[in-house]
Amino acid sequence: MVRKIVLYPNAILREKTIPVAQINEEMLALVDDMIETMLEKDGIGLAANQVGSRHRIFVLNTTPHDETPSPVVFVNPAILGTDGEMKEEEGCLSFPGLYLHIPRSRIVRVRAKSLYNEDLVYDAQELLARAIQHEIDHLDGVVFIDRAVPEEQTTVQEYFEQRSKEAS
Numbered sequence: 001m002v003r004k005i006v007l008y009p010n011a012i013l014r015e016k017t018i019p020v021a022q023i024n025e026e027m028l029a030l031v032d033d034m035i036e037t038m039l040e041k042d043g044i045g046l047a048a049n050q051v052g053s054r055h056r057i058f059v060l061n062t063t064p065h066d067e068t069p070s071p072v073v074f075v076n077p078a079i080l081g082t083d084g085e086m087k088e089e090e091g092c093l094s095f096p097g098l099y100l101h102i103p104r105s106r107i108v109r110v111r112a113k114s115l116y117n118e119d120l121v122y123d124a125q126e127l128l129a130r131a132i133q134h135e136i137d138h139l140d141g142v143v144f145i146d147r148a149v150p151e152e153q154t155t156v157q158e159y160f161e162q163r164s165k166e167a168s
């Protein structure tokens, strides 16, 4: 089932999510819905709080559009180490139409559980590394505008001015 994406400034996007103690039916249903929602919205990643859940889970799909999607699930993810720097353009399903160049580490090592309770370690770089950092930020209640560089603060301001005009 495709779930509704929570848009900023909904308060749940500011909450730190809670580690999953045990994968149960509810979690499996949530993950199914998150993957379906991410693919439907053409997102690269989606964090549980973006669909209104407080579980520490995110999903990713960095497969190019013309290939069969192979989504990956990260339960209780944590960054173990980082290296290098990059600053590439990012978007976020909770901020439709906003794109910002966000400074990130170029390489990350991340630990997470799979849906089968396996402990996995991923070494990621470039797009995948960027997506992982963006989603773990979400799970910590951090959104990408928090990391906007000074040169793009005006872009953020104009985005919200435009949004409030559209809403009124």
Ligand SMILES: [Zn+2]
Binding pocket: 091, 092, 093, 094, 134, 138
């Ligand atoms: Zn996002």
